[in-house]
Amino acid sequence: MKTHAYFFEHGSARGQTCELEQDSGVLKCTGIPGAEGRTFSFSEIDLQKLPGAEKWKLKIRAQEMGFLIEDKIWIEHLISAVPEYRHKGNRPGMPFPWLRIALIFVFAAAGILYGLYKATPWIADRAAVSLPWEWEMQLGEKIAAELIQKEQIDQQKTEVIREFYGLTMALPEEGHPSLPIEITVVKNDEFNAFAIPGRKIVIYTGALEAMNSHEELLAILGHEAGHVAGRHSLRTLFRALSAYAVVSFIAGDVTGVMAILIQNAQNIQQMSYSRDFEREADVRSHEYLCANKANPEGLVRLMKALQKKYGALENKDFSFFNSHPLTGERIENARKQIQENPCSGYAGDEKLANLFARLKKTSW
Numbered sequence: 001m002k003t004h005a006y007f008f009e010h011g012s013a014r015g016q017t018c019e020l021e022q023d024s025g026v027l028k029c030t031g032i033p034g035a036e037g038r039t040f041s042f043s044e045i046d047l048q049k050l051p052g053a054e055k056w057k058l059k060i061r062a063q064e065m066g067f068l069i070e071d072k073i074w075i076e077h078l079i080s081a082v083p084e085y086r087h088k089g090n091r092p093g094m095p096f097p098w099l100r101i102a103l104i105f106v107f108a109a110a111g112i113l114y115g116l117y118k119a120t121p122w123i124a125d126r127a128a129v130s131l132p133w134e135w136e137m138q139l140g141e142k143i144a145a146e147l148i149q150k151e152q153i154d155q156q157k158t159e160v161i162r163e164f165y166g167l168t169m170a171l172p173e174e175g176h177p178s179l180p181i182e183i184t185v186v187k188n189d190e191f192n193a194f195a196i197p198g199r200k201i202v203i204y205t206g207a208l209e210a211m212n213s214h215e216e217l218l219a220i221l222g223h224e225a226g227h228v229a230g231r232h233s234l235r236t237l238f239r240a241l242s243a244y245a246v247v248s249f250i251a252g253d254v255t256g257v258m259a260i261l262i263q264n265a266q267n268i269q270q271m272s273y274s275r276d277f278e279r280e281a282d283v284r285s286h287e288y289l290c291a292n293k294a295n296p297e298g299l300v301r302l303m304k305a306l307q308k309k310y311g312a313l314e315n316k317d318f319s320f321f322n323s324h325p326l327t328g329e330r331i332e333n334a335r336k337q338i339q340e341n342p343c344s345g346y347a348g349d350e351k352l353a354n355l356f357a358r359l360k361k362t363s364w
C-alpha cells in the first residue's frame with residue numbers, strides 16, 4: 001500500500017515529498033535521492049500522531065530522519081499491521097478537534113434540556129407549592145371573575161351553605177395561615193362541584209338536588225376542601241402550563257405566570273386532576289366527615305347519588321366527578337376507609353340537617 005509522504009532529515013530545514021510503500025513488514029521509499037529504494041523494517045520505526053492534527057510522524061529510530069504522513073487510511077492499515085502502534089494517541093480521529101468539542105457540547109446541552117423537559121412538571125409543581133397563598137388568592141379572584149360571570153349565582157343558597165360550612169370543623173391544614181374557604185352555589189342542573197385557585201369552591205344546585213342528607217353535603221365539601229388544602233387547582237394549572245410556568249418562575253416573572261393563567265381560565269373546567277389528587281381529596285373527605293362526627297357513609301352515598309344520575313362512566317374533568325378513578329373504584333376506596341377508620345361515635349347534627357333542608361328547598 002502506497003502513500004505520499006514528506007521526508008525530513010534532522011538538521012535540514014527543507015523536506016521533500018516521496019512515495020512510501022508498506023509491504024510485508026517493511027517500508028520502502030521512492031523519489032528521494034540518497035534514500036531511493038531504501039527499506040526500513042517496522043521494528044526500526046516509531047509512530048507518533050501530532051497533537052490536534054491528522055498528521056503522523058514516522059521516525060526512523062537512530063537515523064535522525066523520518067516521514068510526515070497525512071493519509072489516514074494508510075496509517076490505519078499500518079496500525080493494523082503493527083499492533084504496538086495501536087495506542088490511543090495514534091488512532092485517527094475526527095478531522096477537526098473543534099468539531100468533536102462542539103459535538104460534545106451539543107450532546108451535553110441536549111441532555112440537560114431533555115432532563116429539564118422530563119423534570120419540568122415536577123419543577124412546576126414545586127413552584128406552585130412554593131407560591132405564597134396571597135398570590136394564589138389574588139389569582140383566584142381574577143379566575144373566579146372570569147368563570148363565575150357566565151354563571152347565575154344562587155345568592156340565598158350561597159348564604160345558607162356558607163353558614164353550614166361555618167358551623168363545621170374545618171380540615172386541619174399545615175404550613176400556612178388558615179385562610180377562609182369561600183363557597184358559592186351556582187344555578188345549574190348538572191351534578192357538579194369544583195375547587196378553583198384562591199380557596200374557592202363552586203357547587204351547582206344540581207348536586208344539592210341529588211343529595212339526600214347533610215352527610216353527603218359534608219362529603220362533597222370535604223372533598224373540595226381537600227383539593228383546596230392540597231392546592232390541587234393551582235398545581236394542575238402549573239403542570240398544564242409547566243414549561244411556561246417554570247421559565248417565568250425561574251425568571252421571577254410571577255406576574256407573567258398569572259396573566260397566562262387568567263387567559264387560560266376558560267380551560268380550567270376542561271383540565272383534569274390527577275388520580276392521586278382525587279384519591280387524596282376523597283381521603284380528606286373521610287377525615288372531614290369524621291372530624292364533624294358525621295356518618296362516613298356520607299361519601300359512599302354521595303357517589304351513589306352521582307352514579308344514579310349519570311351512570312358509572314360519567315366524565316367531567318376538574319369537577320367533583322372525574323373520570324379517573326371511576327366512581328365504582330372510589331366507592332370501593334371509601335368503603336375501605338370506613339373499615340380502617342369507622343369514626344364511631346357519630347351523632348346526628350340538627351343544625352346542619354336543618355340548613356341542609358333549607359338548601360333542598362326549590363322556592364324561597
Ligand SMILES: [Zn+2]
Pocket residue numbers: 223227273278281319320321322
Ligand atoms: Zn375532585
